Amino acid sequence: MSSLPLAVPRRRRRSVRHTLDVRVSPYAYVAPFFLLFCAFGLFPLIYTAWVSLHDWTLLSDEHTFVGAKNFGTLLADGYFWNATFNTLSIGVLSTAPQLLLAIWLAHLLNRRLRFQTLFRVSLLLPNVTSVVAVVVIFSQLFGRDFGVINWVLSWFGAGSVDWAAGTASSHIALSVMIMWRWTGYNALIFLAAMQAVPRELYEAATLDGASNFTQLRRITIPMIRPTIIFVVIVSTIGAMQIIAEPLLFGASSGAGGGAASGGPDRQYQTLALFVYEQGFTKFDFGYASAASWLMFLAVVLVAGVNFLITRRVKGGLV
Amino acid sequence: MPPRIRRLAVPLLTASLIAMATAACGSGGGGGGGGASDTAAKPGEKIKLTVGLFGDFGFKPLYEEYKKTHPNIEIAEAVTQFNDHHNNLVKRLATNAGAADIEAVEVGYISTFTAQPTKFHDLKQFGLDKRQSDYLDWKWQQGLGKQGGQLLGLGTDVGGLAMCYRKDLFEKAGLPTDRTKVAALWPTWEQYIETGKKFATANVAGAKFVDSPGEIFRAMVNQAPTGLYDPQDNIIVGSNPAVKQAWDLSNQLTSEKLTAKLAAFSPPWNTGFAKGAFATIICPAWMTGYIQEQAKDASGKWDIATVPGGSGNSGGSHLMIPKQSKHPKEAAELIDFLTSKENQAKVFKEEGTFPSIPALYDDPSIQNFTKPFFGDAPIGKIYSEAAKALKPQHLGPKEAEVRVVIGDGLGRVEQGKQTPDEAWAQVLEDVKKIK
Numbered sequence: 001m002s003s004l005p006l007a008v009p010r011r012r013r014r015s016v017r018h019t020l021d022v023r024v025s026p027y028a029y030v031a032p033f034f035l036l037f038c039a040f041g042l043f044p045l046i047y048t049a050w051v052s053l054h055d056w057t058l059l060s061d062e063h064t065f066v067g068a069k070n071f072g073t074l075l076a077d078g079y080f081w082n083a084t085f086n087t088l089s090i091g092v093l094s095t096a097p098q099l100l101l102a103i104w105l106a107h108l109l110n111r112r113l114r115f116q117t118l119f120r121v122s123l124l125l126p127n128v129t130s131v132v133a134v135v136v137i138f139s140q141l142f143g144r145d146f147g148v149i150n151w152v153l154s155w156f157g158a159g160s161v162d163w164a165a166g167t168a169s170s171h172i173a174l175s176v177m178i179m180w181r182w183t184g185y186n187a188l189i190f191l192a193a194m195q196a197v198p199r200e201l202y203e204a205a206t207l208d209g210a211s212n213f214t215q216l217r218r219i220t221i222p223m224i225r226p227t228i229i230f231v232v233i234v235s236t237i238g239a240m241q242i243i244a245e246p247l248l249f250g251a252s253s254g255a256g257g258g259a260a261s262g263g264p265d266r267q268y269q270t271l272a273l274f275v276y277e278q279g280f281t282k283f284d285f286g287y288a289s290a291a292s293w294l295m296f297l298a299v300v301l302v303a304g305v306n307f308l309i310t311r312r313v314k315g316g317l318v
Numbered sequence: 319m320p321p322r323i324r325r326l327a328v329p330l331l332t333a334s335l336i337a338m339a340t341a342a343c344g345s346g347g348g349g350g351g352g353g354a355s356d357t358a359a360k361p362g363e364k365i366k367l368t369v370g371l372f373g374d375f376g377f378k379p380l381y382e383e384y385k386k387t388h389p390n391i392e393i394a395e396a397v398t399q400f401n402d403h404h405n406n407l408v409k410r411l412a413t414n415a416g417a418a419d420i421e422a423v424e425v426g427y428i429s430t431f432t433a434q435p436t437k438f439h440d441l442k443q444f445g446l447d448k449r450q451s452d453y454l455d456w457k458w459q460q461g462l463g464k465q466g467g468q469l470l471g472l473g474t475d476v477g478g479l480a481m482c483y484r485k486d487l488f489e490k491a492g493l494p495t496d497r498t499k500v501a502a503l504w505p506t507w508e509q510y511i512e513t514g515k516k517f518a519t520a521n522v523a524g525a526k527f528v529d530s531p532g533e534i535f536r537a538m539v540n541q542a543p544t545g546l547y548d549p550q551d552n553i554i555v556g557s558n559p560a561v562k563q564a565w566d567l568s569n570q571l572t573s574e575k576l577t578a579k580l581a582a583f584s585p586p587w588n589t590g591f592a593k594g595a596f597a598t599i600i601c602p603a604w605m606t607g608y609i610q611e612q613a614k615d616a617s618g619k620w621d622i623a624t625v626p627g628g629s630g631n632s633g634g635s636h637l638m639i640p641k642q643s644k645h646p647k648e649a650a651e652l653i654d655f656l657t658s659k660e661n662q663a664k665v666f667k668e669e670g671t672f673p674s675i676p677a678l679y680d681d682p683s684i685q686n687f688t689k690p691f692f693g694d695a696p697i698g699k700i701y702s703e704a705a706k707a708l709k710p711q712h713l714g715p716k717e718a719e720v721r722v723v724i725g726d727g728l729g730r731v732e733q734g735k736q737t738p739d740e741a742w743a744q745v746l747e748d749v750k751k752i753k
Contacts, residue, residue: 057753058408058409058412059408059412059430059433059434136585139585140585143586144579144586145586145589145595146586146589146593162579162733165733165734165735251584252584252585253584253586258401258722258723258725258726259401259402259405259722261722261726263729264725264726264727264728264729264730264732264733264735265726265729265730265733265735265736267735280405280409281401281405281719282719282752283408283412284753
């Protein structure tokens with residue numbers, strides 16, 4: 001079978017196959033992600049931009065091109081800005097205490113403890129609970145007439161708070177739900193980072209008489225700075241996209257209002273909920289698409305600002 | 319090949335190869351689906367019909383009955399929440415996938431869907447226009463296509479109005495409890511509010527006069543000759559004096575502190591039934607089934623009187639067959655069965671939803687029908703009278719959306735966020751934005 005004249009091409013062929021393998025295979029390995037990303041990330045992003053330039057409703061098959069009209073209307077829409085304010089307010093109210101609490105919890109767990117695994121697992125439990133269950137239960141806790149929280153407050157002589165009705169009170173209620181779900185999760189990430197901090201630093205600090213809190217502030221936080229930046233960015237993006245909590249809170253709190261208006265006064269309608277209201281209850285896809293694009297830009301902006309701030313602040317501590 | 323091009327070509331080639339591979343898989347699956355869709359009811363073959371509803375329509379015993387005479391039919395019911403149900407239906411029609419074979423549509427949304435006749439099967443092609451003589455004329459008309467007059471939906475129930483009240487709470491407040499005497503308290507809505515004030519001064523612990531103004535507002539508007547829309551489908555919220563009057567009266571309930579501030583269909587509202595948090599509630603026929611469900615322990619405490627301000631309709635539904643249904647003929651037969659005279663009477667006796675077939679209204683089995691839960695109130699008689707006196711009202715395509723906007727306004731007043739005038743101004747602004 002094998003004769004000399006054939007041997008050379010075959011060897012060349014093998015080397016071609018080899019180069020092909022070396023050069024092509026890596027792309028093939030990463031391709032599934034990029035294909036899925038194109039289908040479910042990039043394509044919708046671009047298509048949404050296209051839709052946002054049209055008068056596009058689900059109820060009709062005609063889509064007229066209107067240019068930037070949707071964006072113009074949006075910037076003049078008080079409800080859009082109201083939703084932006086609510087998003088930022090709920091975002092700050094939930095993220096800031098959540099991260100402080102998470103660092104503190106991680107710090108507490110970052111030492112030799114009995115039942116260590118038990119504590120760490122239980123941190124994650126609220127996160128694996130379904131968001132629906134969390135919101136339904138918290139809505140009952142925050143109930144006006146028969147809620148546990150108002151009952152506890154009444155021991156201190158406080159009158160009953162209509163949590164869902166007020167702007168500030170509803171933001172607090174929603175922030176508590178968000179914190180409940182995410183504090184433990186973030187604490188675990190911090191904990192993982194903290195365990196990479198060399199023990200000697202703490203031993204040396206202890207010898208120098210540094211208190212527990214000083215050690216946290218002077219050693220731990222500077223050492224886990226990259227993780228803090230990561231968590232801040234991810235939490236910020238998450239906070240900007242809050243939708244399930246206010247949507248379900250509206251449905252289960254009895255405050256009234258349309259399914260997606262976030263209370264009759266839109267007191268807790270977030271940006272994502274605003275987009276949902278326009279797109280999926282009013283079927284105005286053009287307008288909803290424009291709103292999602294502005295929301296996307298807002299997320300990028302806020303995440304960017306946060307990145308700069310976190311880098312600056314922690315940098316000063318080192 | 320110059321190196322630069324080659325550097326680009328390799329990943330591109332890989333990507334396109336993989337894309338082709340996935341496309342091949344995709345079309346393979348699609349081909350299979352295409353084959354399955356090709357089911358023109360062969361004899362002896364099992365056919366599965368899906369029915370999409372919001373809430374319990376009381377159809378379940380009827381399915382069992384139907385299956386006995388139609389052994390090849392299987393029926394699956396999918397129940398979603400009111401708003402979600404209708405919003406999902408819009409999405410499923412637009413994407414042309416996912417709709418059930420039979421979809422229920424409430425009267426607040428019926429015009430939204432009859433404005434899209436191409437998305438539904440014309441039931442005339444299955445001979446269902448023979449049913450016209452059975453129906454209340456206006457109920458029949460509501461199911462017709464906006465352009466072309468296709469028969470798109472067949473009516474199930476109508477929501478003739480009455481007022482339900484808690485006898486025990488009325489007694490505590492020193493008000494009469496007998497249903498004719500109670501009805502005599504409130505021939506008009508103004509007198510209803512006066513009764514409410516009397517109830518409030520009696521200070522019954524833990525109970526308000528009414529759940530919330532939202533459903534009362536809806537009832538008052540429905541009693542007027544024209545409501546939120548004029549016959550040309552223009553929204554006339556701002557110019558119709560009947561709407562403004564209903565708004566003012568509803569807010570009076572709030573300002574007199576007569577409401578329990580429990581938004582209809584919310585979980586706290588459900589709890590309110592069980593706890594007896596309100597003494598009266600506007601009671602379209604279908605509400606009686608709801609009360610019975612929510613206030614299980616309150617049997618005998620509720621009773622029914624006539625509604626203030628004359629008759630009106632609130633709620634009621636149609637059954638429609640989306641174009642995407644693969645078994646429209648079988649679905650049409652099932653609709654015919656579910657909405658038949660006998661079965662509408664059966665559903666009424668079980669669930670309280672009232673028939674849209676006038677021949678039943680004088681039928682002794684309906685006329686003499688009473689319910690122990692409501693203190694043996696003659697609900698058959700009460701709702702027959704209500705349905706007979708009904709004057710139909712024109713409903714526009716965005717009826718439900720306009721109602722939400724006004725409901726939010728009433729809510730803002732109820733929560734003390736705005737004065738009625740401020741809230742009204744905002745309602746008018748919001749209504750303008752509805753396209």
